[in-house]
Amino acid sequence: MWTSALRQEAKVVALITQACAYSNSTPTPLTVTSSLNYYNKLTSNHPTFISPRSFVSIMNNNSTYPPEQPHLDSIFKQKRVLRSKVRQTLKSMDPSLRSHEDNAIQNIVLEAPWFKSCQRLCAYISCTALREVSTSKLLSEILQTPPKDGDVEMVKKLYVPRVEDKNCNMRMFHISSVDDLIANSMNILEPAPVDADGNEREDVLQANEPVDLLLLPGLAFDRSGRRMGRGGGYYDTFLKKYQELAKERNWRQPLFVALSYSLQIMDEGIIPVTPTDVPVDALVSPSGVIPISQAAFDRCTK
Ligand SMILES: Nc1nc2c(c(=O)[nH]1)N(C=O)[C@@H](CNc1ccc(C(=O)N[C@@H](CCC(=O)O)C(=O)O)cc1)CN2
Numbered sequence: 001m002w003t004s005a006l007r008q009e010a011k012v013v014a015l016i017t018q019a020c021a022y023s024n025s026t027p028t029p030l031t032v033t034s035s036l037n038y039y040n041k042l043t044s045n046h047p048t049f050i051s052p053r054s055f056v057s058i059m060n061n062n063s064t065y066p067p068e069q070p071h072l073d074s075i076f077k078q079k080r081v082l083r084s085k086v087r088q089t090l091k092s093m094d095p096s097l098r099s100h101e102d103n104a105i106q107n108i109v110l111e112a113p114w115f116k117s118c119q120r121l122c123a124y125i126s127c128t129a130l131r132e133v134s135t136s137k138l139l140s141e142i143l144q145t146p147p148k149d150g151d152v153e154m155v156k157k158l159y160v161p162r163v164e165d166k167n168c169n170m171r172m173f174h175i176s177s178v179d180d181l182i183a184n185s186m187n188i189l190e191p192a193p194v195d196a197d198g199n200e201r202e203d204v205l206q207a208n209e210p211v212d213l214l215l216l217p218g219l220a221f222d223r224s225g226r227r228m229g230r231g232g233g234y235y236d237t238f239l240k241k242y243q244e245l246a247k248e249r250n251w252r253q254p255l256f257v258a259l260s261y262s263l264q265i266m267d268e269g270i271i272p273v274t275p276t277d278v279p280v281d282a283l284v285s286p287s288g289v290i291p292i293s294q295a296a297f298d299r300c301t302k
């Protein structure tokens with residue numbers, strides 16, 4: 001078990017070094033070692049996946065299990081405080097560092113085996129005003145026609161979010177061009193549910209085939225897979241629905257991969273979590289891929 005984990009770790013370090021050479025940034029193998037340790041710690045009771053319950057247990061940092069559940073209101077308050085701190089830090093991020101990190105992160109994704117091999121994916125349309133890691137290069141590569149290198153087989157089907165209401169409901173619609181997008185009230189680009197020809201767009205929850213990958217935004221992350229979003233609950237609700245759908249249909253669960261600037265990666269114990277928070281499988285930062293779940297380790301090395 002350990003030998004195999006160490007072998008995987010060595011392969012991931014090699015992959016990161018490769019990706020960093022591509023992105024021209026400095027590799028930090030420490031992130032990989034740490035994530036494996038955290039992963040082992042978190043999954044000792046949950047061999048295949050990290051449940052939100054184990055997150056709460058780790059967060060409390062005590063040895064009793066199940067842990068005492070701190071009051072939800074106080075956790076939501078802690079989240080608001082952290083959100084506002086991270087927003088401030090993002091606002092004061094140097095624009096040239098931001099642009100360097102945007103490029104590095106997207107290049108790492110484009111070179112990752114789990115991205116190259118994926119056939120269908122959900123991704124967010126980054127919003128500059130929200131200081132999100134850019135996805136523009138990724139989206140233009142995915143939507144490029146004719147496909148890069150003329151490889152029609154490797155064309156990826158892309159679904160992007162559309163907020164339905166203020167009740168945490170978000171759908172993911174298929175698009176084939178950025179021209180399919182229009183700005184919503186929050187100034188985020190979204191697809192209309194009906195295309196220019198009056199045809200309904202495919203909703204990923206109604207699709208006959210599974211997605212392999214979801215690229216996620218967020219405000220703060222850690223190396224154990226905790227993710228804090230903007231407080232809408234849209235992603236947590238959607239991710240849970242998708243996990244249930246995949247389970248019902250006997251599909252392989254997609255990889256949940258969050259894109260993160262370096263300054264958005266917090267130390268252990270900083271990110272407050274509630275039982276509805278869905279952990280991510282991996283992070284991509286300018287230093288490389290940080291695999292967290294077993295599925296991420298498996299797909300980073302194959
Ligand atoms: N690019 C992108 N698309 C996305 C999301 C996202 O986070 N990023 N979402 C993910 O859920 C959904 C939209 N949810 C959103 C939730 C809050 C804000 C927002 O503007 N928040 C402000 C603070 C608002 C306030 O608290 O008053 C902010 O974070 O600065 C934007 C989108 C669906 N689409």
Ligand SMILES: Nc1ncnc2c1ncn2[C@@H]1O[C@H](COP(=O)(O)OP(=O)(O)OP(=O)(O)O)[C@@H](O)[C@H]1O
Nearest residue numbers: 168228229230231232233234235236237240276277
């Ligand atoms: N699966 C779910 N079903 C119903 N409500 C949910 C679910 N997941 C989260 N919520 C609700 O959404 C609200 C916001 O949750 P939270 O603060 O964890 O969001 P977030 O992680 O910042 O946002 P997001 O998931 O959109 O990135 C909370 O009231 C939470 O209870």
